[in-house]
Amino acid sequence: MDLVSEHRLSEMSPVEKVRFIIDEVKSGKILVLEKGLSPEEEASLIEMTMTFIEPDGFSGIEMESYPSEADTSFLGKLLKKKSLRTRLTVIGPADQLKTLKKDRNMISALISTNK
Amino acid sequence: MGVIRSFKRNFSDLFKKLFKKQNARIGIYGPPNAGKTTLANRILRDWTGDAMGSVSNIAHETRRARRREGVTINANGSSITLDIIDTPGLATKIDFHEFMEQGMDETESKRRAKEATEGVIEAVKWLENLDGVILVMDATEDPFTQVNVTVIGNMEARTLPLLIVANKVDLSEASPSTIRDAFPQHPMVSISALEGKNIDTFYEELAKRFG
Numbered sequence: 001m002d003l004v005s006e007h008r009l010s011e012m013s014p015v016e017k018v019r020f021i022i023d024e025v026k027s028g029k030i031l032v033l034e035k036g037l038s039p040e041e042e043a044s045l046i047e048m049t050m051t052f053i054e055p056d057g058f059s060g061i062e063m064e065s066y067p068s069e070a071d072t073s074f075l076g077k078l079l080k081k082k083s084l085r086t087r088l089t090v091i092g093p094a095d096q097l098k099t100l101k102k103d104r105n106m107i108s109a110l111i112s113t114n115k
Numbered sequence: 116m117g118v119i120r121s122f123k124r125n126f127s128d129l130f131k132k133l134f135k136k137q138n139a140r141i142g143i144y145g146p147p148n149a150g151k152t153t154l155a156n157r158i159l160r161d162w163t164g165d166a167m168g169s170v171s172n173i174a175h176e177t178r179r180a181r182r183r184e185g186v187t188i189n190a191n192g193s194s195i196t197l198d199i200i201d202t203p204g205l206a207t208k209i210d211f212h213e214f215m216e217q218g219m220d221e222t223e224s225k226r227r228a229k230e231a232t233e234g235v236i237e238a239v240k241w242l243e244n245l246d247g248v249i250l251v252m253d254a255t256e257d258p259f260t261q262v263n264v265t266v267i268g269n270m271e272a273r274t275l276p277l278l279i280v281a282n283k284v285d286l287s288e289a290s291p292s293t294i295r296d297a298f299p300q301h302p303m304v305s306i307s308a309l310e311g312k313n314i315d316t317f318y319e320e321l322a323k324r325f326g
Contacts, residue, residue, distance in 0.1 A: 039268030046207055046265065047239040050232040053209055055225050060208025063261045067298075068268045084272055094208035102259040104297065 001111075006035035014038075018045045021091055022052060025061050030092035030111060036065050038086055045091075062097040064107045065089035138185060139325050140198045142241055145251035146262045147174035147204030150282040154251055154308035155181075155201035161314070162188050167201045173217045175231035177203045180241055190315075190322040197325060202241055203234030205262040242269055247276040247325050254281040254289035254305065258297040267298060276324045279303040280317065285310045 002024065009017055018041060024031055037045065042065065049061050068084035090097070090109060100108040143151045155167035167181055180202045187196045209231045214224035242248075248270050252258050270277040279298060281291035285307035295303050304320045306313045 039265060039272045042261075042265040043239050043242060043269055046205065047236050049207060050209070050235045053228070053232050055211050055228065059210040060206070063207050065261065065264055067259075067264050068271065084268065094210070099261075102257065104259070 001030045001032065003032045004034060009033060009035065014041050014044060017041060018048050021045060022048055022061075025091055025093055026052065026058055028093060028096065030090065030097055033089045033091065036086035036089035039068060039084070058093070060094040061091055062094050062099060062109075063089065063091045064097075064099050064102060064109060066107070067104060138196050138198045139246040140200060140244065141247045141249060141325055142200045142202055142238075142245045143249045143251060144202055144205065144238065144242075144262075144266050146253070146256075146260055147206055148172070149204065149251040149253045149256075150308045151204065151251045152177050152201055154249070154280065154282065154306075155183075155199060157308045157311060157314060158186065158188070158199060159183060161318075162186055167199075173214065173219075175204055175206075175209070175214075175227060175234065177201060178227070178230040178234035179203065180234070180237045188318055188321060190318040191326075193322065193326065195322050195326040197321075200241060200245070202238040203231065205235055205238050205266065206231070207261055209235070242266075245275065247278070249278050249280055249321075251280045251282050251308075252294055254283050254291045254294060255286050258294045263298075267301065277301050278320055278324045280308075281305040282308050285312055 012020060017037065021031060052058050053060055066087040068086050090107065096112050098110045100110055143155055145151050152168050152170050159165045159167050163186060167183060168177055170176060180200055182198060182200045184198045185196055186199050187194050209228050211224040211228035214227050215221060219227065248266060250263065250266050252263060267277065279294060279301050281294045281303055283289055284291055284305045291305035302320060302324060304313065304317045306317050
């Protein structure tokens with residue numbers, strides 16, 4: 001399992017992030033992203049995941065992220081710009097990571113080492 | 116005179132292109148088996164007398180997005196005309212073995228899985244071309260699925276209107292209040308698309324959100 005800092009991901013473009021995640025998860029790693037992905041990046045990740053699915057091989061990902069929160073910072077209010085704060089996200093191979101229970105602020109998951 | 120007539124015609128065409136009001140494009144989204152096509156069929160049967168597509172208990176029955184243009188809905192004393200897009204169920208994983216467990220043979224299961232992945236890609240691509248989303252959730256299931264979180268996040272990021280539908284309230288184990296508590300920032304209506312329960316309230320909410 002790799003814990004990926006916000007700083008590490010922020011250095012990547014959206015395409016690089018998605019590719020990095022797919023490559024790591026396909027190799028069997030489970031990633032914990034400190035700040036998660038933007039909703040658009042999540043959609044891109046789902047889209048790219050579909051292109052890599054193959055019978056008796058990679059069956060997809062399990063992704064668990066908390067719902068985004070509205071940016072209520074002083075700057076956000078000042079600029080009156082709607083922005084979302086992304087939150088911690090766990091991503092792993094679908095055959096190794098299984099969500100047991102999830103709510104707004106809690107994720108319970110089962111990690112299996114055997115495929 | 117010919118030049119003036121031609122100028123008038125060109126100006127008229129340009130005016131129409133610039134100011135012609137396009138119908139709002141509303142996508143019906145949700146996880147597989149939430150009842151998206153059942154709802155699309157209900158809407159079309161109620162307002163056009165037609166249907167959108169076939170439904171099944173096996174996941175990923177809808178594997179191509181289907182669009183019906185110009186569906187006029189009368190509610191709240193007014194009418195709205197929408198383009199309705201019924202999208203394939205969104206998922207982060209597709210395993211052909213799950214179709215085999217439903218009784219399909221291996222070849223058919225693999226074909227369906229392949230088509231399902233293409234359907235998910237199509238559904239994701241449609242997200243960028245919509246004016247609003249009806250997010251259908253199965254009221255008997257946990258609402259905090261990744262698909263729901265991602266769709267809601269995308270609508271919020273684009274500041275586009277979203278209407279959550281808690282479907283399957285005809286089932287005794289349905290708990291629409293769980294969905295309402297999960298996403299309190301968005302309007303929600305509880306219905307049974309299959310039986311038509313509370314469907315008038317749904318149309319009123321539809322007109323309010325997308326009209």
